[in-house]
Amino acid sequence: MYMSHSRTRNERIAQGGRMTLRILIHSTHYLDGTGREAESGYIVIHGDRIAEIGPGDCPHSRSDFDQTIDGANRLVMPGLINAHGHAAMSLLRGFADDMPLHAWLNDRIWPAEAKLSPEDIHLGTQLAMLEMIETGTTTFTDMYFSMDTVAEAVLSSGMRAALGRGIVSGEGATLALKEAEALYRAYHGAGGGRISINLAPHAPYTCSAETLKEVMALAEKLDVPLQIHVSETRKEVQDSLSEHGVSPIVYLHQIGLFSHPVTAAHVVHADDNDLDILAERGVRVSHNPGSNLKLGSGIAPLLAMRERGIIVGLGTDGAASNNKLDLFEEMRLAALLHKGVLENATAIDANAALSMATSQGAKALFLDERVHPDLGTLRVDAPADLILIDLTSPRYFPRHRLLAHAVYSSSGCDVTDVFVAGRALYRNREFMTIDQEKVRYEAERVGAKFHTKASFSTPS
Numbered sequence: 001m002y003m004s005h006s007r008t009r010n011e012r013i014a015q016g017g018r019m020t021l022r023i024l025i026h027s028t029h030y031l032d033g034t035g036r037e038a039e040s041g042y043i044v045i046h047g048d049r050i051a052e053i054g055p056g057d058c059p060h061s062r063s064d065f066d067q068t069i070d071g072a073n074r075l076v077m078p079g080l081i082n083a084h085g086h087a088a089m090s091l092l093r094g095f096a097d098d099m100p101l102h103a104w105l106n107d108r109i110w111p112a113e114a115k116l117s118p119e120d121i122h123l124g125t126q127l128a129m130l131e132m133i134e135t136g137t138t139t140f141t142d143m144y145f146s147m148d149t150v151a152e153a154v155l156s157s158g159m160r161a162a163l164g165r166g167i168v169s170g171e172g173a174t175l176a177l178k179e180a181e182a183l184y185r186a187y188h189g190a191g192g193g194r195i196s197i198n199l200a201p202h203a204p205y206t207c208s209a210e211t212l213k214e215v216m217a218l219a220e221k222l223d224v225p226l227q228i229h230v231s232e233t234r235k236e237v238q239d240s241l242s243e244h245g246v247s248p249i250v251y252l253h254q255i256g257l258f259s260h261p262v263t264a265a266h267v268v269h270a271d272d273n274d275l276d277i278l279a280e281r282g283v284r285v286s287h288n289p290g291s292n293l294k295l296g297s298g299i300a301p302l303l304a305m306r307e308r309g310i311i312v313g314l315g316t317d318g319a320a321s322n323n324k325l326d327l328f329e330e331m332r333l334a335a336l337l338h339k340g341v342l343e344n345a346t347a348i349d350a351n352a353a354l355s356m357a358t359s360q361g362a363k364a365l366f367l368d369e370r371v372h373p374d375l376g377t378l379r380v381d382a383p384a385d386l387i388l389i390d391l392t393s394p395r396y397f398p399r400h401r402l403l404a405h406a407v408y409s410s411s412g413c414d415v416t417d418v419f420v421a422g423r424a425l426y427r428n429r430e431f432m433t434i435d436q437e438k439v440r441y442e443a444e445r446v447g448a449k450f451h452t453k454a455s456f457s458t459p460s
């Protein structure tokens with residue numbers, strides 16, 4: 001049953017503490033994210049939901065509202081949904097660049113992450129959320145550690161998130177599994193349903209079959225979906241072939257992982273048989289073109305996945321491998337990249353790109369089942385997660401096709417306002433829930449841990 005119909009205890013508590021506002025955005029343009037072209041009209045937010053959306057003038061008196069927003073020169077659209085990432089890696093932005101995944105992780109990132117304290121991770125998550133909010137993201141997923149501090153940062157930011165404690169085999173695995181369960185018990189449904197907890201085994205090459213089986217048992221017990229990195233590099237596939245005799249996807253299938261709801265991040269190197277398995281098992285995918293390009297991992301078979309009916313959302317991955325958290329950029333990249341590679345201008349059209357960054361992203365994270373079936377669209381009764389774009393820039397003229405402009409001409413820099421569950425997190429380019437100055441100052445201080453001469457010297 002969806003939370004729209006039966007509110008959880010947490011949600012009632014959280015709602016009880018906040019006034020139920022009626023907000024009108026009038027005289028505006030909107031894209032509802034359902035595939036339709038932009039309309040000129042108005043939107044009413046009531047509490048945490050969209051109450052009305054329609055073309056033309058608002059029929060109600062302005063005095064019926066607690067707040068009215070003049071939407072002239074604005075485009076209202078669904079908030080963007082980041083389907084893969086590691087938020088606190090914002091602190092490692094620019095720390096290890098121009099390296100392939102394997103060396104990047106083993107030689108640079110994992111040793112650096114060992115130095116991150118829970119306080120650092122709280123800060124890094126806030127830094128990432130500032131960037132995500134500023135560029136129009138309303139929901140993100142995270143796979144990291146010290147996830148209780150991440151959940152607290154998310155709660156106070158007002159963002160929506162799907163969070164999983166990263167699990168790798170080895171000494172820490174038992175503790176990580178315990179933390180994963182404790183995270184679920186403490187935070188699933190918190191913040192009026194803004195937080196959903198999943199399980200996050202890191203990858204088939206860092207988790208043994210035994211660990212994956214423990215994760216599956218816990219997933220069964222808690223009834224939660226999984227997120228995992230899959231088939232990101234050619235090396236990963238080759239290693240799997242020599243170790244298990246099959247591809248990572250066939251291997252995970254044989255183990256039974258895909259009997260559970262799974263979000264597979266990357267899926268860059270997958271053959272037809274692999275894709276058939278994903279389609280048949282209902283595995284959902286996060287496509288992360290920026291990270292895949294920057295790490296030199298390759299280009300995922302996006303069109304082949306979509307043609308099989310596989311649900312694909314878009315992700316940035318962490319800021320250490322992107323190095324931005326701007327989904328407008330991923331949306332444009334996803335469209336252009338696959339048109340070019342396939343020599344087919346219709347491969348991913350504007351509407352497909354927009355839906356991957358919104359409603360398909362919600363589905364990729366199973367939030368259609370866990371939060372609301374219309375998350376990522378502007379439909380009546382959908383959660384009021386929406387953003388406003390400033391249309392005054394020359395790049396939005398002439399305004400004949402705002403759907404195309406939103407995908408091909410826009411930039412995260414054009415976002416002026418961000419609402420999640422009807423609450424303003426960003427108004428007229430000002431952060432309402434996070435102290436930006438403090439986070440920037442602290443990030444510089446904590447970042448200094450990694451700014452040793454050695455970090456910057458280039459190996460000869």
Ligand SMILES: N[C@@H](CCSC[C@H]1O[C@@H](n2cnc3c(=O)[nH]cnc32)[C@H](O)[C@@H]1O)C(=O)O
Nearest residue numbers: 086109143144145166167168202229317318
């Ligand atoms: N090592 C953690 C658990 C893993 S969290 C998720 C991990 O994914 C790593 N990561 C980030 N981007 C990628 C990627 O593109 N592929 C694989 N791993 C990644 C990231 O560095 C982080 O350590 C522990 O101490 O318990």
Ligand SMILES: [Zn+2]
Nearest residue numbers: 085229317318
């Ligand atoms: Zn990742």
